[in-house]
Amino acid sequence: MPRALMLHEEAPRCRVIDLASTDLPHRAVSVDIDYSDLNYKDALAVTGKGKIVRDYPFVPGIDFAGTVRESHHEQYAPGDRVILTGWGVGERYWGGYAETMNVDAEWLVPCPQPLSMRKAMLLGTAGLTAMLCVLRLEAAGLPAGSAVLVTGATGGVGSWAVSILHHLGYEVHAVTGKIEQHDWLERLGARQVLDRSEFEGQPRPLEKGRWIGAIDSVGGLTLANVLARMEYHGLVAAVGLAGGTDLPTTVMPFILRGVSLLGTDSVMIPFEHRRAAWHRLSALPNGLFERMAVDEIGLDRIEERAEAMLAGKVHGRVLINPKR
Structure with missing residues (x-):
């Protein structure tokens, strides 16, 4: 009988x-x-502090990596290694906080060699999203070796973005409010670490241009301030809303500097794009995984770490071993 973390409406x-x-x-x-792993959306679902889950009882967890036990679909056979991220799993459909789960074949992606199950979930939605942002920036013409800003840099998406961009030869500037993590961000590859407070005030329509590229996982005032500080024809991949859903900016960055705001989705992205991103991720060197901060837990500690994540007390990745 598989174990699972089950959410209920009542205490x-x-x-x-x-x-x-x-x-x-x-x-x-x-x-x-x-x-599996713990993402910001998972933390909202587990704690009930976000309207993520609406039907109970419910097994959360938007990601998992594992081995096919049984298949009634021609695309997969027992023993196949697979990854699942997105598609409403962990929100509308039972998810990865379990020892075994039944899912639709269309939600899965083959796990490419030489990626292990553990490395796949050290990446998870966070690493996939970071890579999708990089792919969006590359496709839009991000110059090789240019300066790229990363907000929310100690979070899952942000920390992987810092690591991947540095590995690809970009000059990474990381934004965080966690002073105690400056050294860690520099080990990941950040050339410069900036204080979050610089991006939290009311933005002017335009500031001095400082970056040609940016990956923003915060939104709100932070994203507005980033847009105002982009260089001519700057490129911003936007992927998060931890700082709010409003965007208090003007058209000035777009019509005077030709800045592009590139929306980046990881939930419903088509299979071929998803598989291409995972193949890029599978080629990352071991050193990037070794430098990532990891807290590995079992099902019984998910609620505790979810509360800590929403309180801003988590950096890097939280990895979940359901058999632990």
């Missing part, structure tokens, strides 16, 4: 329980899960 909200195989959803592919 206690989070309970680790044993599921019968008949309790699992009736879907084409059954996967034995090796690892």
Whole structure:
């Protein structure tokens, strides 16, 4: 009987329980899960502080990596290594905080060699999103070796963005409010670490241009301030809303400097784009994974770490081993 973290409307909200195989959803592919992870959206779902989950009881977890146990779809066979991110899993459909889960074949991506299950979830939605941002910037013409700003740099997306951009030869400037993590960001590859407060005030329509590229995982005032500081024909990949959904900017960066705001989605992105991003991720050197801050936990500690993440007390990645 697989164990799972189950959410309930009544207290206690989070309970680790044993599921019968008949309790699992009736879907084409059954996967034995090796690892999952904890993302900001997961933290909102687990704590109930965001309107992520609407139907109860519910198994959360927007990501997982594992091995196919049983398949009723021609695309996958028992023993195949697979990754799942997005598609509403962990929001509308039961997700990865379990030892085994049944899912639709269309939600899966083959795990490319030489990526291990553990490395796949050290990346997870965070690493995938960071790579998708890099691909958007590259496709838009980001000059090789140019200066790129990364906001929310100690979070999952931000820290992977810093690592990947540095590995690709860009000059990375990282923004964080966590002074104690400056040294770690520099080890990841940040040339300069900037204080978050510089980007939290009311933005002017335009400031001195400082960066040709940026990856923003915060939104709100932070994104508005970033846009005002982009150089001529600057490129900004926007992917987050931790700082709010409003964008209090003007048209000035767009019509006077030709700045481009590149929306980046990781939830519904088509299979071929998703697979291409995972192949790029699978080629990353081991050193990037070794420098990533990792907290590996079992199902019983997810609620605690979710609260800590929403309180800004987590940096790097939280890896979940459901068998731990």
